[in-house]
Amino acid sequence: MKFLDHAVETLAAKVRTDPSGAKSLAHVCAVVPTAQSGRRLRLALARRFGALVPPLVKTPLGLLLDEDDPTLAGRTDEIAAFAEALGTKDGDRRVALEQARQLADIRAVLLPKAIAFADVADVLKVDFPDEAERWRQLADVETRYLAALARRGKRDRIEALKEEGRRKKEEGKGKREEGKSEDGFSSLCSGDGNGFSEVLRFDDFQNSSLLTSSLLTSSPFLLPVSQVFSCATPADEAARVADYFAAVKPGEAYPALCIADPALFPEIETAFKARGLTICNPAKTRLVTSSLGHLVRQVVELQRTQSYAVFSAFIRGGDARRWLCDELRLSDEDMTAALVDLDNRQAEFLPEKIDDIAPKTEKKLRAIFEFVKVQLRKKGLRALLGSIFKSRTLDEADPGDREFAAAAEIVSALLSECGDDRDLLALRLDEATYSLESEADDAILTDGWMELPFVEADEIVIAGFQEGCVPESVVGHPFLPDSLRRRLGLPDNAFKEARDRAILRLVVGARAADAVKVLFHSIDAKGDVVKPSRLLFETDDDADLVARVRAYYGAHAGTPEGSAADLPKGWKLHLPVPPAFRELAKISPTRLDGYLRCPFTYYLRDKEVLGDKRMDDRAEELQSWEYGNLAHEALEAFGLLDLKDATDAATIRAFLEERVDAQLAARFGTSVPAIVWMQGESVKRRLGHFAVRQAARRAEGWRIVAVERKLELSYAFARPDGSQGATRFHGKCDRIDFNERTGDW
Numbered sequence: 001m002k003f004l005d006h007a008v009e010t011l012a013a014k015v016r017t018d019p020s021g022a023k024s025l026a027h028v029c030a031v032v033p034t035a036q037s038g039r040r041l042r043l044a045l046a047r048r049f050g051a052l053v054p055p056l057v058k059t060p061l062g063l064l065l066d067e068d069d070p071t072l073a074g075r076t077d078e079i080a081a082f083a084e085a086l087g088t089k090d091g092d093r094r095v096a097l098e099q100a101r102q103l104a105d106i107r108a109v110l111l112p113k114a115i116a117f118a119d120v121a122d123v124l125k126v127d128f129p130d131e132a133e134r135w136r137q138l139a140d141v142e143t144r145y146l147a148a149l150a151r152r153g154k155r156d157r158i159e160a161l162k163e164e165g166r167r168k169k170e171e172g173k174g175k176r177e178e179g180k181s182e183d184g185f186s187s188l189c190s191g192d193g194n195g196f197s198e199v200l201r202f203d204d205f206q207n208s209s210l211l212t213s214s215l216l217t218s219s220p221f222l223l224p225v226s227q228v229f230s231c232a233t234p235a236d237e238a239a240r241v242a243d244y245f246a247a248v249k250p251g252e253a254y255p256a257l258c259i260a261d262p263a264l265f266p267e268i269e270t271a272f273k274a275r276g277l278t279i280c281n282p283a284k285t286r287l288v289t290s291s292l293g294h295l296v297r298q299v300v301e302l303q304r305t306q307s308y309a310v311f312s313a314f315i316r317g318g319d320a321r322r323w324l325c326d327e328l329r330l331s332d333e334d335m336t337a338a339l340v341d342l343d344n345r346q347a348e349f350l351p352e353k354i355d356d357i358a359p360k361t362e363k364k365l366r367a368i369f370e371f372v373k374v375q376l377r378k379k380g381l382r383a384l385l386g387s388i389f390k391s392r393t394l395d396e397a398d399p400g401d402r403e404f405a406a407a408a409e410i411v412s413a414l415l416s417e418c419g420d421d422r423d424l425l426a427l428r429l430d431e432a433t434y435s436l437e438s439e440a441d442d443a444i445l446t447d448g449w450m451e452l453p454f455v456e457a458d459e460i461v462i463a464g465f466q467e468g469c470v471p472e473s474v475v476g477h478p479f480l481p482d483s484l485r486r487r488l489g490l491p492d493n494a495f496k497e498a499r500d501r502a503i504l505r506l507v508v509g510a511r512a513a514d515a516v517k518v519l520f521h522s523i524d525a526k527g528d529v530v531k532p533s534r535l536l537f538e539t540d541d542d543a544d545l546v547a548r549v550r551a552y553y554g555a556h557a558g559t560p561e562g563s564a565a566d567l568p569k570g571w572k573l574h575l576p577v578p579p580a581f582r583e584l585a586k587i588s589p590t591r592l593d594g595y596l597r598c599p600f601t602y603y604l605r606d607k608e609v610l611g612d613k614r615m616d617d618r619a620e621e622l623q624s625w626e627y628g629n630l631a632h633e634a635l636e637a638f639g640l641l642d643l644k645d646a647t648d649a650a651t652i653r654a655f656l657e658e659r660v661d662a663q664l665a666a667r668f669g670t671s672v673p674a675i676v677w678m679q680g681e682s683v684k685r686r687l688g689h690f691a692v693r694q695a696a697r698r699a700e701g702w703r704i705v706a707v708e709r710k711l712e713l714s715y716a717f718a719r720p721d722g723s724q725g726a727t728r729f730h731g732k733c734d735r736i737d738f739n740e741r742t743g744d745w
Contacts (some may be wrong), residue, residue, distance in 0.1 A: 001510060002131060002453075002454055002455075002456070002506075002510040002511075003205070003208065003453035003454065003506045003507075003510070004040065004041070004044055004453065004454045004455065005044075006208075007030075007041060007202045007454075007501055007507050008041075008044050008045060008048055009046075010202075011028065011055060011200065012048065012049075014027075014028050014198060014200070015049070015052070019171070020715070022051065022052075022053060022344065023049055023051065023052045023053065024052070024053035025045075025053060025054060025055035026053045026054075026055070026056075026411035027197045027198060028055040028056070028197075028198045028199075028201070029055060029056045029057075029058060029063065029198070029199045029371065030055045030056070030057045030058070030200050030202060031058055031059070031060055031063060031199060031200065031201045031203050031205040032058070032059060032202050032452050032454070033059065033060075033202075033450040033451070034059060034283070034451055035059060035283075036282050036283055036447060036448065036451045036454075037202075037450065037451045037453075037454040038057040038058075038059070039282070040451065040454040040455070040456070040572060040596065041057060041202070041454060042054055042057060044454075044456065046068045050705055051456050052385060055200075056070075056422070059203075060110070060112060060193060060203060064112065064158065064161060065157055065161065069155075071154065071155050072154065072155055072157055072160060073149050073154035073155060073156055073157060073430075074154075074417070075428070076414070076417040076418060076424070076428055077149060077152055077154045077417075078100075078104040078107070078145075078149075078156075078322065079100045079101050079104050079427065079428070080100070080148075080152070080418075080421070080424055081100075081145050081149045081152065081154075081426065082099075082100035082103045082104055082141070082145050082148075083097050083099075083100040083103075083424070084139050084144075084145075084148040084180075085100075085142075085144035085145040085147075085148050086099055086100060086103075086141060087238050091332065093423045094423050094427075097322065097424060097427050098422055098427070100428060101431075103141065103145075104137070105588065106479050106480060109480055109485075109490065110158065110488070110490070111158055111161070112158055112490075113488065113489055113490060114161040114162050114165060115158070115488060116139070116142060116158055116159075116162075117135055117138040117139040117141075117142040118135075118136075118139040118142065118183075120135045120138075120141055120484075120488065121133075121135035121136045123487060136412060137194045138479075144656075146159065167601060177483060178343045179655065179733045200333060200652055205453055205499055205502040205503050206470065206495070206498050206499045206502045207593065208254075208502065208506065211545070217508065222536075222538055222539055223508060223516065223518055223536065224513065224514075225516075225518050225548055225551050226516060227466075227513075227514060227516060228517075228518045228519075228520075228532075228536055228548075228552065229517065229518070229519045229520075229553065230519075230521075230522065230532070230552045231519060231520065231521045231522070231552060232521060232522055232523060233521055233522070233523050233524075233525075234263075234264055234267045234521050234524060235267055235271075236521060236701070237267070237268075237463060237464075237519050237520070238267035238268040238270065238271035238463075239271050239520040240519060241257070241268055241271065241519060242268065242271035242274070242277065242607065243275070244461060244517070244695050245257070245272070245275075245277055245444065245461075246275040246276075246277060251617075253457065254444055254457075255417075255457055255459035255460055255461050255517075256447060256455040256456075256459070256460045256461070256600065257279065257445075257446050257447070257460075257461050257462070257463070258446070258447045258449060258451070258452050258455070258459035258460060258461070258462045259281075259442055259446050259447070259448065259449065259464050260448070260449045260462055260463065260464040260465055260466070260470050261395045261463070261464025261465075261466055261469045262283075262448070262464075263464075263524075263525070264278075264463055264464040265281055265285075265446065266289060267525075268446075268463060269281075269312060272444070272721075277446045278399075278438070278442060278443045278444065279443065279445070279446055279721060280436070280437070280438030280443045280444070280445055280446070281285060281445075281446050281716040282435065282436075282437055282438070282445055282446075283435070283446075283448055284434065284435050285433055285434055285435070285436065286431075286432075287407055287410055287411070287429060287432040287433060287434055288430060288432075288435055290403055290404070290407040291317075291318075291319070291404070291407075292404055292407040292408060292411060292430070292684075293407055293410075293429065294317075295314070295317055295319055295320065295388070295409070296381075296411055296429060297426065297429045297430070298313060298314040298317070298320075299314070299376075299381060299384060299385070300381065300422055300425055300426050300429065301426065302314060302354075302372075302376055303376050303381070303422055304422050304423065304426065305353075306353045306354045306355065307352070307353065307354075308346070308352060308353055308354055308356060308357060310343065311354050311372065313374075315339070315368060315372070315677040316339065319388055319389065319392075320388065322391075323370070323388045324368055324372075326391065327371065327387075327636055328364070328367055328368065328371060330364060334364055337364070338364045338368055341361070341365045342361070342365055345357055345360060345361060345365075347621055347673045347674070347675050347676070348673050348674060349674070350674050350675060354369065354373065357369075357404035358370070358373070360587075375387070381415060381422075381425075382412075382415050382634060392404075399438075399674045402436060403436055406434045406435065406436045407434050410432055410433075410434045411435070414428050414429065414432060428469075449469070449470055449472075449503065451498070451505075452503055452506075452507050453503055453506050453507065455507075456683055458511060458512070458515055459511070459515045459516075459517075460507060460515065460516045460517070461517050461519070462512070462516065462517070462518045462519070463519045463520075463631050464519075464520065464521075465519060465520040465523075465532065465533050465536070466532065466533060467530070467531040467532065467533050467534055468530075469533070470500050470504075470533045470535060471493070471496050471497040471499075471500035471501070471533070471534070471535065472492065472496045472500065473493045473496060473497070478591045481735045482494075497534075500535065501535060501538075502577070504535055511681045515526060518536070520532045520533070520552075532552045536548065536552065537549075537703065538689065540688060565653075581719075581720055583719070585726040585727065585728065586727065586730055587727065587728075587729060587730075587731070588729075588730060588731050589729075589731045590625070592729070594682050621673070621676060622676055622679045623676050627679055627682075627683065628684045630660050630663055630664075630679075630680065631660075631683050631686065632686060632708075632734070633659065633663060634656045634659035634660055634663075634683075634687060635656070635707065635734075635735070636707050636708050637659050638652070638656060638659075639653060639704045639706075639707030639708075639735060643655055644704045645703065646695065646698065647695050647699050648695060649691040649694070649695040650691075651693065652690075652691035652694055652695060653687065653688045653691035656684070656688075656690070656691060657687065657688075657689040660680055660683055660684050660687070661680070664677075664680050697737070700721050700739070700741075701739045701741035701742065702737045702738070702739050702740075703737065703738055703740055704735060704736075704737055705736045705737060705738045706733070706735070706736040707734065707735050707736075708732045708733075708734065708735075709732060709733045709736060710730065710731075710732055710733075711730070711731055711732065711733055712728055712730040712731075713728070713729045714727070714728050714729070715729060
């Protein structure tokens with residue numbers, strides 16, 4: 001039996017008929033792990049009973065506290081109050097805010113058990129006096145924090161839980177051991193005092209009665225190797241998931257999609273869009289991933305730091321570019337020309353702040369600088385955003401506009417909460433989230449790991465099955481290590497592993513053997529190596545374990561690249577489509593490597609496809625291959641002269657440095673851009689190391705026989721018409737040496 005069916009059956013046994021004859025579960029409070037699982041539970045009840053007064057459905061924290069209570073401190077209030085309690089050290093408010101954020105995070109972990117910093121100190125004072133002293137110091141900060149909250153007219157959430165617990169205790173509703181902190185859940189879930197007489201918990205999968213059923217105890221929950229798919233990068237994994245859903249035939253139901261690693265959602269969303277599919281994450285999405293959130297963060301950063309890098313990115317954004325064109329009466333061509341001018345000047349001056357480059361510009365580019373600086377100085381953030389978006393109209397049917405409206409609501413709330421504190425606003429923008437329900441009938445809703453037991457679908461695809469996500473784990477927390485969490489009665493890593501193992505058992509055991517497919521990737525978006533979940537290796541069969549290791553670590557990972565941001569339609573390129581077949585007469589190793597890395601960018605650089613439309617919009621800066629050619633040309637010239645037999649490193653180095661300078665002068669004249677000059681110095685430093693090695697090699701008897709020797713191979717292939725063709729694979733051997741003493745090549 002599926003866990004959701006079990007929950008519905010359990011609630012069905014509690015249904016009453018009220019005086020009007022209606023079926024009702026109004027006397028029941030159902031506790032679920034997440035808001036999305038609650039939505040799925042209510043939908044399942046509606047399908048089962050039709051007309052039914054539903055139960056009160058709450059998450060554990062939502063049951064403990066009324067999060068809509070305006071007197072309770074919110075996240076912004078907590079961080080601001082902690083920052084006030086800490087004070088500003090060395091005049092850097094951002095440091096104080098970051099420390100305040102960390103303390104607020106610690107209290108959020110302690111909140112469900114209503115444990116304050118002072119309570120932790122009391123728990124540790126006997127066995128760990130040194131650690132208790134550290135928590136006692138935190139308790140002193142906590143006292144100042146509570147006073148700061150009171151001055152803001154807010155109540156602390158942990159104190160509110162304790163106060164409610166004391167009230168319940170006085171009423172004889174709760175019984176606890178003397179000397180222990182109040183347990184928020186136990187104290188507030190005791191029954192009719194909350195308007196309901198029964199509390200049913202569906203958030204504890206580890207202790208679910210389903211786990212003792214014969215179905216699950218007799219069926220293995222370890223997934224077959226054939227149902228686990230190892231991918232190289234997040235993009236590879238997203239493409240594989242999207243291909244699987246795109247292959248579903250019309251009229252057939254889509255599988256359920258669980259994304260265990262939330263960071264994978266943007267990649268999967270992009271891959272689904274490319275295949276004409278729509279997915280929606282009903283859970284909370286980070287504000288800065290939206291176009292509005294990204295722009296607001298740029299504006300805040302500009303007001304705080306006057307950073308040139310932020311300014312350069314800001315004026316290239318679609319909304320900011322449109323705003324500047326409207327306000328300054330610039331055409332698209334004018335704006336493009338100004339950006340090219342900006343890039344060239346940036347390469348020359350390497351500015352850090354706006355004022356490092358603004359006085360050195362002219363005409364339209366100067367007008368852009370001056371206009372933005374005036375707007376940043378004279379207008380508040382709300383007024384400035386109003387100016388940028390004053391001409392934008394929203395269409396409720398447009399998904400992009402609906403996302404904008406949802407993000408705008410959160411931005412407006414943050415502006416009200418933070419006031420003129422730009423540092424606090426910048427911090428809150430980075431961690432704020434928004435929710436957006438999809439209105440598309442064909443949208444595929446995604447679920448997180450904790451919602452998985454509440455999925456009705458017979459088939460499930462689980463993406464992001466990485467270690468650290470499943471099972472969820474915390475490693476090396478500076479204040480709340482795993483051992484202390486266990487001592488305080490908080491969920492520790494062992495509990496989370498058992499919980500996640502139980503979820504996997506519930507999901508797999510209630511479905512056909514091939515109904516659950518799991519995917520993970522080897523390299524994350526930052527280029528770091530990630531591991532598959534340990535739950536995929538839980539077998540006592542050594543041969544099976546070896547097979548799993550070989551299968552899961554067999555994917556070859558290339559260089560990960562993040563998803564490109566969505567741009568306005570006017571910015572989209574109209575590129576010619578590469579021909580279905582074009583005979584490849586020859587190709588070099590470098591071009592072949594480029595094709596293998598990304599066929600799309602290979603064609604963008606192919607002259608036969610794009611002709612003269614090939615353009616590089618970057619500033620005057622040496623590309624990686626040009627940088628390499630500086631060294632190649634100098635080394636080739638060295639290998640063709642009698643100087644190649646020199647054994648003096650200083651002489652070799654002087655010649656190579658002269659050749660590099662000559663190449664730069666030939667291309668740029670006497671005015672070499674600063675960034676190119678730095679690249680040239682880097683090449684010369686590398687060649688200096690080469691000179692030492694080369695002198696030593698010559699002394700050992702090695703002599704340069706040839707440099708840049710052309711080599712070629714030919715490979716046959718069949719044309720579409722069946723005839724035979726050949727492709728020449730050509731390249732150069734950088735250098736060939738012969739040892740006069742040993743006869744080695």
